[in-house]
Amino acid sequence: MAETAPAEFDRMFQALADPYRRGFVEQLARGPASVTELAEPADVGLPAVLKHLRILEESGIVISEKVGRVRTYRMQQQAFGAINQWIEQRQAEMHAAFDRLALLMAETPEEKDH
Template sequence: MPAAGFDRVFHALSDPYRREFVEQLAKGPASVKELAASADVGLPAVLKHLRVLEEGGIVVSQKVGRVRTYRMRQDAFHAINGWIEQRHAEMNAAFDRLSSLMAEVPEEKDH
């Protein structure tokens, strides 16, 4: 994923209201009205938050009649998980190198 894509995802997750919507949508699809009922902000703010989540690739929406329903994208966190796993592997490799170097340094003996 290009850096701009990561920026959009992390930006989308940076807000507590959006994270709350993600937690709710992780349990299953919900209408805008259902999502707004759980938030203590107005409907226009809810719609803006949902737009940011959609632009970040985290959720998708579908409109049937007058009802717009949001759901999580199946691959919403796939790229982030890969990025985190890479950082984790790099960090572990760095600690392994440090451990090897420390093993090569003779211990100082107390006199």
């Protein structure tokens, strides 16, 4: 997997920081949906929905396709691949640090209370 630039991560995390956009992502994770279908459960107007969807698309999380008058959005297949890889790397580093600490603690004799 190619390295993701810090600016790309920033755009993705900023896009996911908004609860409406996270709701759209949750809905799209279940399958493609039209703008109308996405706007239906949202508590905002259609212009705001379109703005949120544009941000998700610019961040690489969703893609859209227009057929006739209907624009349909769906999740980008590898939308979270880079984020998952980044998180896995941080977890591996953290586990390695705890493993080193456990080794050090095992090698250090315990002091007895007097």
